[in-house]
Amino acid sequence: xxxxxxxxxxxxxxxxxxxxxxxxxxxxxxxxxxxxxxxxxxxxxxxxxxxxxxxxxxxxxxxxxxxxxxxxxxxxxxxxxxxxxxxxxxxxxxxxxxxxxxxxxxxxxxxxxxxxxxxxxxxxxxxxxxxxxxxxxxxxxxxxxxxxxxxxxxxxxx
Ligand SMILES: [Zn+2]
Numbered sequence: 001x002x003x004x005x006x007x008x009x010x011x012x013x014x015x016x017x018x019x020x021x022x023x024x025x026x027x028x029x030x031x032x033x034x035x036x037x038x039x040x041x042x043x044x045x046x047x048x049x050x051x052x053x054x055x056x057x058x059x060x061x062x063x064x065x066x067x068x069x070x071x072x073x074x075x076x077x078x079x080x081x082x083x084x085x086x087x088x089x090x091x092x093x094x095x096x097x098x099x100x101x102x103x104x105x106x107x108x109x110x111x112x113x114x115x116x117x118x119x120x121x122x123x124x125x126x127x128x129x130x131x132x133x134x135x136x137x138x139x140x141x142x143x144x145x146x147x148x149x150x151x152x153x154x155x156x157x158x
Contacts, residue, residue: 004049006056011045011099026063029099044096048087051103054111060101067098067127067152069144072117074106079138080121089141090148098125098148125151 003014010025020037024044033042048071051057061068071087073080084102091100105112105120115124115131125133125148133151 004045004047006049006051006060006101008056008059011049011060013042013045015040015042026060027065030065030096045099046092046095048084048091048100048102051101051108051111054108054114057101057103057108057111060099061126062129064099064126066096067125067132067148069098069100069148070124070126071100071102072105072112072115072120072122072124073102074104074120076106077120082138083121083123086139086141086144090144093141094145094148098152123147127152 005012007023010023011029012021012023014021015035015038017040018035018038020035022033022035022042024033024042029044034040035042051060069090071083073083087100087102094100103111105117111117119136121138122134122136123144124131124135133147135147139147
């Protein structure tokens with residue numbers, strides 16, 4: 001999980017072949033990108049990405065070419081710890097279809113406040129720069145996937 005980070009232009013991943021760090025630009029997350037060093041095809045982020053700052057969060061939401069699933073959580077929250085492994089499964093299975101990020105509402109209280117997060121865990125789906133769905137409470141991976149599928153399908157047909 002520590003191998004994936006956000007910077008001001010994209011998601012930084014480590015090449016599985018050669019260890020080189022590569023940036024996947026937010027606007028091109030849905031495309032195929034090759035490692036700048038060894039030319040191996042880089043896989044889309046397959047783990048939840050911990051958001052380090054609200055500026056990173058805003059850039060990702062505004063520019064991502066894939067839907068973004070946000071898990072609002074806090075270290076003291078028991079149900080959040082149950083969601084974490086489920087979210088890991090979702091991120092691995094849905095790599096390249098949507099991006100999964102985690103927002104620690106203790107560390108990034110401004111985000112929790114701005115989006116009016118009243119209980120955790122809360123899952124939200126962002127697409128095209130805006131929030132399109134939200135759901136509170138812990139749930140297993142297949143229900144999270146169904147929630148995201150439904151949210152993104154609603155948008156594409158409207
Ligand atoms: Zn490489």
